[in-house]
Amino acid sequence: MSNIKILFAEDDQTIRDILTxxxxxxxxxxxxxxxxxxxxxxxxxxxxxxxxLDLLMPKxxxxxxxxxxxxxPPSPExxxxxxxxxxxxxxxxxxxxxxxxxxxxxxKPCRAEDILKALKLMINLxxxxxxx
Numbered sequence: 001m002s003n004i005k006i007l008f009a010e011d012d013q014t015i016r017d018i019l020t021x022x023x024x025x026x027x028x029x030x031x032x033x034x035x036x037x038x039x040x041x042x043x044x045x046x047x048x049x050x051x052x053l054d055l056l057m058p059k060x061x062x063x064x065x066x067x068x069x070x071x072x073p074p075s076p077e078x079x080x081x082x083x084x085x086x087x088x089x090x091x092x093x094x095x096x097x098x099x100x101x102x103x104x105x106x107x108k109p110c111r112a113e114d115i116l117k118a119l120k121l122m123i124n125l126x127x128x129x130x131x132x
Contacts, residue, residue, distance in 0.1 A: 004123055007031045007048035009039035009065070010085070011057045019052075022112045023119065036060025044074045050122050052115065053102075055086040055093070062086065066100045081122035085115060 006028050010016040013034070020030045031046055033039045037059040043051065051069070055062035066082055073080065081103040086093070089107040097105045103125075104118045 003029070004050070005029045005031060005046060005048040006119065007033065007039065007042055007046065007051045007053075009033045009036065009052065009057060009062065010054045011035060012054075019112055019115065022116065026116060026119075028119075034058075036062060036065050039065050040068055043069060043080070047075050047078070048080065049126060050119060051080055051082045052119070053082055053084050055084060055088050055097075063096060063100060066097070066102060070101045079126065081126065083115070083118050083122060085110065 006023055008016065008020055008023065008030050010019070011034050016032050016034065020032045023030050031042050031048060033042055036057045039053065039057070040060060042048070053062045053065060062084065069080065069082065083104045083106065084097045084102045085106045085108060087108040094105050103122055106114055106118060
């Protein structure tokens with residue numbers, strides 16, 4: 001069993017439940033949350049290793065969560081990779097995600113395998129990525 005913590009922010013309960021189960025089967029500890037405010041609270045209190053972030057969430061937009069994370073990281077010495085998984089698929093949205101320092105952007109609909117591949121890539125890059 002891995003000690004890697006994944007924060008999974010997704011407001012659609014069905015998607016959240018299915019993907020949480022799939023990610024846990026890979027041996028990761030998943031912290032599922034249903035809105036942007038809860039995501040930000042758990043990022044601060046749990047300091048997850050990787051964040052999977054929906055954008056269109058209640059209470060706080062995913063872009064706001066990402067901006068807050070990059071401006072005020074809970075662990076400044078530790079880079080927390082962010083994988084955006086969103087129905088926002090316009091080039092401007094994707095560019096904004098990368099401008100806010102997302103590490104990967106996946107558009108919905110997508111396959112669970114796409115998210116798992118991105119997750120494994122981000123986990124492998126953690127030791128190489130440092131905040132400045």
